[in-house]
Amino acid sequence: MNKFGFAIKTPRSEDMDKVSLERYNMLLDRVPSFKRCFQCGCCSATCSARQYTEFSIRRIHTSFRRGEYEGLDEQLKKCMLCGKCTLVCPRGVNLRSLIINMRQILDETK
């Protein structure tokens, strides 16, 4: 199968009742403006890192919300904090603060 360059993905369904939202709520506490995010993806579209690699804040947002923390820290380290995302965000989410706080929360609750 590998020869064709694709494979069957493992199911990624999550039982949201069982996912602990502790970290997510912590994040909302520290970055209140994050509540306004409607996942339009402007941040990922403008991202400097995104131009080079598969780094997407939108994807990270989804993973964080679904409780899939694995590999998230490595992803977040790709961010250069340049702030383009914050400037284009139509909802006024403080994305730089979001990324710093995500890393901090992941570090604190390791």
Add this chain to the structure above:
Amino acid sequence: MKIHAYPYNDFVIPFLIGTILLFSIIIYKYIRWIRRFSDEQRKVIRSNWYSWKIFPAIWEMIREGLLHVRILKENLLLGIMHQAYALGWFLLILVGAIESRDAFFTLQHEQSIETVRELDAQNGWYIYNTGENKDPEYLNQRRYRVETEDGIARIHYHRPFYVGIFYRYFVHKAPAAFHQHKAYSDLMDALLLYVFLGLTMAIIKIFWSKILGMRRTTKHTIVDRFSKFSLWMIFPLRLLAESVTACLYGNGGFFTQAVGNLFDPMIVRGLETSVWMLYSLMLGVFFVTMPFTRYMHIFTELLLIYFRKIGVREETGKTGYTLFELNACSRCGVCISGCPIDRVLENHEIQSVYLIRSLRNQERGSRLKMIADNCLMCDRCTVDCPVGIDLSALRRQTRAKGAIDTVGNYSYLNKRQSPFNAIGRVAYFGGCMSHLTPGITESMEKIFTAAGQKYWYMDKLGTICCGRPLQQQGFTNQAAELRKKNTDLIEKSGSTMLVTSCPICYQSFKKEYNLNIPVVHHTEYIDMLIKQGCLKVRHDDRKVSYHDPCELGRGCGIYEEPRQVLSAVTNLQKTRYQREKSVCCGFNLGDTKLSLEEQTKIRNASLANLTSKPVDAIATACPMCKKAFQHATNDYPVKDIAEIVAENLIN
């Protein structure tokens, strides 16, 4: 036989204890701090500590430590208050010392035993004799017998250092030959009045700080207030003590004598030493509390100015120099007045003065983090600081302590590089933000072409951040990684000059990188091109106000070039807050704590300053500021200088 005359009274003891403790604590602290200097800083000190650089250092010590020129320029009344304290008190000590020296010099010629007798009887001098005919009875009963061969007593007058402080008490009656006595006492009174002027203003400042042009004063801790109270009491007590003595012996100047004449000699006679004791006690209390309060700044700021002037700079970590900076802060509150977060957002807790206080008290935890993180890093306070503390660097240090600064994950940056499409003389770095304002980069390309310059637009396809945003948030290691990537790229390209469009990148390339080619901002570059005649521009009649970006103006000191370029192509209008006083646009990358609403408020305040006079357009030199203002107004076109120049090119 020798007779020794030594001015002494028990009331000098508190003063002596205070002085000894003060200087031993201060010297102990200074030695500890100096030992904590980093190797780099030591090297600078070793090579410069005794060079021509000490002359500007001494000049600045006098200017800022005594005259307070910077505060005077900032705020006249506040400056006069600080100057009255510092210069007034310094001159009181200096003139007191000179006066006592002169008086003792005259006294030395008065070898009459009558003088000694008088000194002993009235002034509380300590008279003793040494020599061969030592008479124990004399010491006990204090009788003088002069038994020299030629019948002339040899009297030695000793002048301990405290005599200048308590001069009026120890010299009740000036020696007859000391003619300048009256002039000196009048001068000393004038100086005391000068200090009183500062004292009065300080008291007014507590209740109506607005009268002194300060919107808000620093909130002090209990210890500081106690120390301040003892400082304030020193001078009224000095006046009281000198007046009482003047009342009894008539040796006062115009002021102390006038006050002294109000007293009844019969009543105050018994109180004289008591009031002098109170005065000395208050001095002692102040001296002992001084090293532990903000008054530590008195000596520390002089050393800080010295170190700064000979070239010592703040580093990314805490060093001995940081400790000098922390202790050189007098908490004067000048940093509060300019801060946009204070002025516009009414947040009175995060200003640099409080950051320094928290750091000095070795606070940890959320409060310090809140203070350190909530700052635009617009450098307004750094420019205003009268003693030149690098406040933004202190904030960066504090942030770095809390940041999770591991190795970044930047290997992806090697994957795609902007090709060296035109290996030429000039490398052009637009920066991340300029990618959101394509008008700027397009104009720059137009200008390069019009001037016939070969250029390499190094981040056309995708940008590598300069690293400053990470640096500002305390991610020092990650920032260094990005710096290394950019440095490699620039060195590989063989460019001879780097032009950037973003002041944030500009400051980073200029100060944090070690590039061996000149780095210029595009305003400097255009100015150079126009002056060299490579670029032909026409002048139109638009009225334009210019916004000084924080990182370009206060950060790098580029004020003139943008103005010259703008004057060449348009009519530049002055605004109320400009150059060092320019108000940050509110979107500076230094801050991560402010919400969009708060940033917008600051931006509107900044915009109101730019549009206070009728203008046709707003000019700036930073893509970030441009973007910020663009969102705010439809009434005025917001343009970068490069765009305005590109519009006015003559082909």
